[in-house]
Amino acid sequence: MKKASEIVGLPVMSKTSGKKIAVIKDLVFSRKKFRILALMTHEGSVFKEAKIIKYKNVISVGKDAIIVDKENVIESAANIPDIFQLIKEREKIIGEDVITESGENIGIIKDIIIDEGSGKVLGFILSDGLIQDIMDGRNVLPYIYGITFGKDAMIISDEIKTEFDKNKEYFKKLLELEQ
Structure with a gap:
């Protein structure tokens, strides 16, 4: 078990290269599936797209880092419609x-x-x-x-x-x- 707040701020490390490839900014939850679909590494803005790592690409979530297999797991959220929609709607569970x-x-x-x-x-x-x-x-x-x-x-x-x-x-x- 892990709290969502313990995941935000963790570095993402590539298992194959040992390189830090990102830091988690937020989690993308599906209210319908009651699960995390993705980890957000870059929040979107007017000039930048949101970047995410699909949760299925995560090997492990440790106390001090998140491990993924390769460096190329970061994707544009705009290329994944269901995740992009959740980010766009900005529906938060925390605070409800x-x-x-x-x-x-x-x-x-x-x-x-x-x-x-x-x-x-x-x-x-x-x-x-x-x-x-x-x-x-x-x-x-x-x-x-x-x-x-x-x-x-x-x-x-x-x-x-x-x-x-x-x-x-x-x-x-x-x-x-x-x-």
Whole structure:
């Protein structure tokens, strides 16, 4: 398990040459597939295209670097329509509210937990606000079938909320074990 925030800023190293070829600027998530599709190495602007590395080209995500096989894995996002569309829409998961079907806000997504081997989203780190975070620590909501991403918020069923409340401490401990 790795937090998305631990990946941003890592250098990308070529396994064959040992050369640093890029630094990760952002992650491109698919809300439909609940996984990372690409790592952004250059953000797009008016004059420059966004550059990415498809996640399937990543050999490993370590503590200090990301390893890819060859130097030529960096591609223009414009050449990959589904990834380009996600970048263009600038849909972010971090910062979204998490709301139950009955309308209760249980927090804001502060980070995403991923499986570094597959890029699959395993869960979300939530904040209840600064004071609550300091007193109790941040909560971990595992990705469970039944979570829906809307345009402005993540919606969870009341059943998921009940399980979340019952197992908060257990979920926090799972994250601590990996660190």
